[in-house]
Amino acid sequence: MTMKSRLFMVLASALLIGLFFVPMWSITLEAPQYPKGYELGILISINEVRGANEFDLQNVNGLNHYIGMKPIDEKAIPELEYMPLIVGVLIAVGLLTSLIGKRQLVIVWLVLLLIAGTLGMYDFYRWEYDYGHNLDPRAAIKIPGMSYQPPLFGSEKLLNITAYSYPALGSYLILLSVALAGWAWWASRKAATKLPLATAGT
Amino acid sequence: MKSMLTLLLISSIATSALFFTGCSGGTDTKAIGSVADAAMKVYVAPGAKDEFYDFASGGFSGQMAVIGLPSGRLIRVIPVFSMDPEKAYGFSEETKPMLMTSHGFIPWDDSHHPEFSMSDGVPDGRFLFINANNTPRVARIDLTDFRTKEILEIPNSSGNHSSPFTTENSEYIVAGTRFSLPIPNEDVSIQAYSEKFKGTLSFVKMDKATGRLSLAFQLMMPGFDYDLAHAGKGPSHDWIFFSCYNTEKANTMLEINASQNDKDFIVAVNWKKCEELAAQGKGQIVNVSYAHNIYNDETHTASSVMEKDVRILTSADTKGNVYYMPTPKSPHGCDVAPNGELIVGGGKLATVIPVLSFSKMLKAIQDGKIDKEIDGIPVLNYKACLAGEVEKPGLGPLHTEFDDKGFAYTSMFVSSEIVKWSLKDFKVVDRVPTYYSIGHLGIPGGDTKKPWGKYVLAYNKITKDRFLPTGPELFQSAQLYDITGEKMKLLLDFPTIGEPHYAQACPADLIVKNSKKIYQLAQNKHPYATKKEADARVVRKGNEVHVYMTSIRSHFAPDNIEGIKVGDKVYWHITNLEQDWDVPHGFAVLGANNSELLIMPGETCTLLWEPKTPGIYPFYCTDFCSALHQEMQGYVRVSPSGSSTALTWNSRK
Numbered sequence: 001m002t003m004k005s006r007l008f009m010v011l012a013s014a015l016l017i018g019l020f021f022v023p024m025w026s027i028t029l030e031a032p033q034y035p036k037g038y039e040l041g042i043l044i045s046i047n048e049v050r051g052a053n054e055f056d057l058q059n060v061n062g063l064n065h066y067i068g069m070k071p072i073d074e075k076a077i078p079e080l081e082y083m084p085l086i087v088g089v090l091i092a093v094g095l096l097t098s099l100i101g102k103r104q105l106v107i108v109w110l111v112l113l114l115i116a117g118t119l120g121m122y123d124f125y126r127w128e129y130d131y132g133h134n135l136d137p138r139a140a141i142k143i144p145g146m147s148y149q150p151p152l153f154g155s156e157k158l159l160n161i162t163a164y165s166y167p168a169l170g171s172y173l174i175l176l177s178v179a180l181a182g183w184a185w186w187a188s189r190k191a192a193t194k195l196p197l198a199t200a201g202t
Numbered sequence: 203m204k205s206m207l208t209l210l211l212i213s214s215i216a217t218s219a220l221f222f223t224g225c226s227g228g229t230d231t232k233a234i235g236s237v238a239d240a241a242m243k244v245y246v247a248p249g250a251k252d253e254f255y256d257f258a259s260g261g262f263s264g265q266m267a268v269i270g271l272p273s274g275r276l277i278r279v280i281p282v283f284s285m286d287p288e289k290a291y292g293f294s295e296e297t298k299p300m301l302m303t304s305h306g307f308i309p310w311d312d313s314h315h316p317e318f319s320m321s322d323g324v325p326d327g328r329f330l331f332i333n334a335n336n337t338p339r340v341a342r343i344d345l346t347d348f349r350t351k352e353i354l355e356i357p358n359s360s361g362n363h364s365s366p367f368t369t370e371n372s373e374y375i376v377a378g379t380r381f382s383l384p385i386p387n388e389d390v391s392i393q394a395y396s397e398k399f400k401g402t403l404s405f406v407k408m409d410k411a412t413g414r415l416s417l418a419f420q421l422m423m424p425g426f427d428y429d430l431a432h433a434g435k436g437p438s439h440d441w442i443f444f445s446c447y448n449t450e451k452a453n454t455m456l457e458i459n460a461s462q463n464d465k466d467f468i469v470a471v472n473w474k475k476c477e478e479l480a481a482q483g484k485g486q487i488v489n490v491s492y493a494h495n496i497y498n499d500e501t502h503t504a505s506s507v508m509e510k511d512v513r514i515l516t517s518a519d520t521k522g523n524v525y526y527m528p529t530p531k532s533p534h535g536c537d538v539a540p541n542g543e544l545i546v547g548g549g550k551l552a553t554v555i556p557v558l559s560f561s562k563m564l565k566a567i568q569d570g571k572i573d574k575e576i577d578g579i580p581v582l583n584y585k586a587c588l589a590g591e592v593e594k595p596g597l598g599p600l601h602t603e604f605d606d607k608g609f610a611y612t613s614m615f616v617s618s619e620i621v622k623w624s625l626k627d628f629k630v631v632d633r634v635p636t637y638y639s640i641g642h643l644g645i646p647g648g649d650t651k652k653p654w655g656k657y658v659l660a661y662n663k664i665t666k667d668r669f670l671p672t673g674p675e676l677f678q679s680a681q682l683y684d685i686t687g688e689k690m691k692l693l694l695d696f697p698t699i700g701e702p703h704y705a706q707a708c709p710a711d712l713i714v715k716n717s718k719k720i721y722q723l724a725q726n727k728h729p730y731a732t733k734k735e736a737d738a739r740v741v742r743k744g745n746e747v748h749v750y751m752t753s754i755r756s757h758f759a760p761d762n763i764e765g766i767k768v769g770d771k772v773y774w775h776i777t778n779l780e781q782d783w784d785v786p787h788g789f790a791v792l793g794a795n796n797s798e799l800l801i802m803p804g805e806t807c808t809l810l811w812e813p814k815t816p817g818i819y820p821f822y823c824t825d826f827c828s829a830l831h832q833e834m835q836g837y838v839r840v841s842p843s844g845s846s847t848a849l850t851w852n853s854r855k
Contacts, residue, residue: 038783054781055720055781055782058781059782062754062755062780062782066828066829140829140830140833141829
């Protein structure tokens with residue numbers, strides 16, 4: 001790998017540090033009672049689930065009790081404990097890759113990232129399914145056949161609430177990281193074909 | 203497309219307005235000009251917001267009305283000096299102390315003049331002050347949550363009318379006596395008026411950081427009626443001016459006896475110098491007793507203390523710093539132009555509007571142009587202080603406000619009109635009728651250094667046929683006029699609460715940006731706050747029962763209580779656990795000789811209930827809070843006095 005490719009790999013790994021600080025996903029709930037500008041928002045990071053505004057999570061939980069949805073409680077989500085570890089390992093492997101400078105390791109890293117991302121999305125879906133379907137049978141509002149699973153991606157109207165589910169800054173950081181790593185791999189491929197010629201002279 | 207639709211809508215409103223004109227004959231099309239234009243200017247489309255806040259005093263309602271301009275929509279009523287069962291103001295244990303005075307608890311007053319807190323001569327959007335006229339007090343309203351946070355009683359005063367006008371940076375808020383009194387008040391013959399009765403001008407200091415008020419000093423004045431005031435600005439920063447009438451010192455049939463002198467006065471006080479004199483210990487400390495009520499934001503609770511002592515400065519103490527300027531005739535309004543140079547007197551019975559000059563006043567003082575002295579206070583020569591007179595302005599000039607283009611607008615009670623005149627040559631340039639008999643008028647920032655000269659409002663004393671009839675008793679009417687052009691144009695009629703006197707308006711942004719949405723539960727330091735449902739409980743202390751209750755959509759905790767006995771004083775301390783904008787919960791219990799509670803998110807309120815007969819008493823949430831609001835209810839069992847029913851309550855864990 002060229003110095004430039006190594007540097008890009010460092011950058012690609014370093015970008016993932018951002019995941020500790022910015023949310024990866026955002027769910028926004030809009031309703032007649034929570035109009036534009038005053039929507040409720042939930043922001044999901046690798047290490048926390050919080051409201052977009054100070055009391056949004058509390059208010060979402062307050063509304064959800066009518067349909068018997070269990071409250072969103074960080075303590076009940078073990079992923080928030082081990083997702084930071086996974087991301088930490090990915091960062092370490094990425095940095096190691098750039099140190100060792102083996103091109104194939106970049107692919108390994110990208111595959112690891114892809115697996116982590118896919119598992120993450122699946123896990124997210126699983127939680128959404130659980131919150132949306134696993135309802136208290138004594139709930140005040142019960143509509144036969146109705147579940148309240150927010151969409152994985154996009155928007156959906158659930159009773160009076162329209163839920164919007166979209167990637168947040170963290171997801172874009174991952175995309176950028178993938179692009180940088182891909183570039184590092186691509187650039188060093190060219191380098192690999194050229195390098196023997198260049199080194200032949202020395 | 204959107205504007206086409208708006209146009210279409212406006213013209214259909216206009217058409218119907220014209221149609222109704224044909225039927226009722228109520229619309230003065232001459233004053234309005236194009237009805238469509240007028241409708242367009244005041245139409246605030248659904249979801250859009252008004253451009254200005256207008257705070258109009260509630261007059262004999264004792265409250266403050268909050269109105270949006272240009273729509274004229276009433277958007278809030280702030281309780282200040284009168285009890286308000288809707289908001290439990292004066293009914294809840296937390297707010298009862300706000301209405302304490304040296305005369306005990308007073309449920310009502312007459313509020314006249316709102317005044318913004320000022321920084322450098324313009325409203326800073328922090329506080330609003332308003333006076334109580336009957337039992338002299340000054341209140342401070344917090345504009346972050348539109349609540350009354352402080353009420354200070356003014357001793358040695360009666361008819362606190364020339365109040366609460368503030369200096370350029372709200373260094374002081376003033377309070378002048380309308381009804382002179384023996385000071386200290388004592389049992390004397392009313393016939394002793396001219397010799398024993400005095401007026402006072404009080405200077406209330408505002409702490410810049412907290413807004414807290416304190417009575418700094420009072421000036422002892424001759425026994426006239428001190429009517430209105432306005433502080434100087436710019437060059438006249440150090441001075442404040444009060445109008446006064448009844449310089450005849452009449453004590454009966456004032457309508458005749460106080461209307462004899464051709465000229466009464468505007469008093470000029472150098473407050474800066476008086477402040478220095480007070481600081482030097484001039485004058486004397488007089489023992490008095492006056493209530494000082496402060497609402498604590500952290501405990502959501504007011505406390506009332508009786509303050510003692512006030513420093514009084516006499517004319518001997520303030521020599522060279524207080525002057526009378528003759529002003530025709532029985533002046534009411536006392537208004538200072540944005541440049542701080544011109545002082546306009548509203549001589550109710552005068553045939554002209556006198557305009558006094560601050561610089562000429564200083565020169566007259568310097569040149570010793572003094573006609574006489576009254577109780578040691580020099581009376582300056584009228585002509586020496588006069589900048590000019592507005593000739594033939596109309597009848598019964600009361601108040602003057604200013605725009606940002608060099609014009610003054612004076613309300614004419616008797617001829618029922620607003621008269622626009624030039625500050626350059628004092629010539630009348632326009633006049634419009636008002637419906638009917640205008641008192642105060644208001645331009646956003648119209649008494650400040652920088653008026654927003656877009657509208658003038660007429661606050662009228664007589665309504666008659668302006669709205670659908672409601673029997674003998676009617677709301678007062680107000681009118682909104684466009685003043686952006688050469689000619690004033692009537693745009694809108696709207697009703698107001700009580701009887702508005704003065705009002706203050708400012709651009710909405712000034713207040714919107716600081717507006718609170720909830721009270722933080724975490725910062726609630728109410729001694730009886732219950733911050734989570736698990737802590738809800740009932741505690742007996744002798745015959746006092748304290749219910750630590752929570753409310754959240756859609757239940758109370760606890761909602762079943764037994765073991766209350768006849769003769770108990772039950773304190774319902776209810777904490778609203780919500781932290782969401784516009785989710786108040788109410789509370790009412792059967793047979794309570796009290797109001798409801800209306801508890802804002804994060805707040806704790808207390809209702810005292812003294813049940814008189816055994817039985818079951820339901821209680822419920824009075825504010826439609828949620829889909830299951832009707833389910834938000836509970837029961838309390840009252841047993842006979844001395845019964846053995848154990849004190850129990852349920853909890854939902």
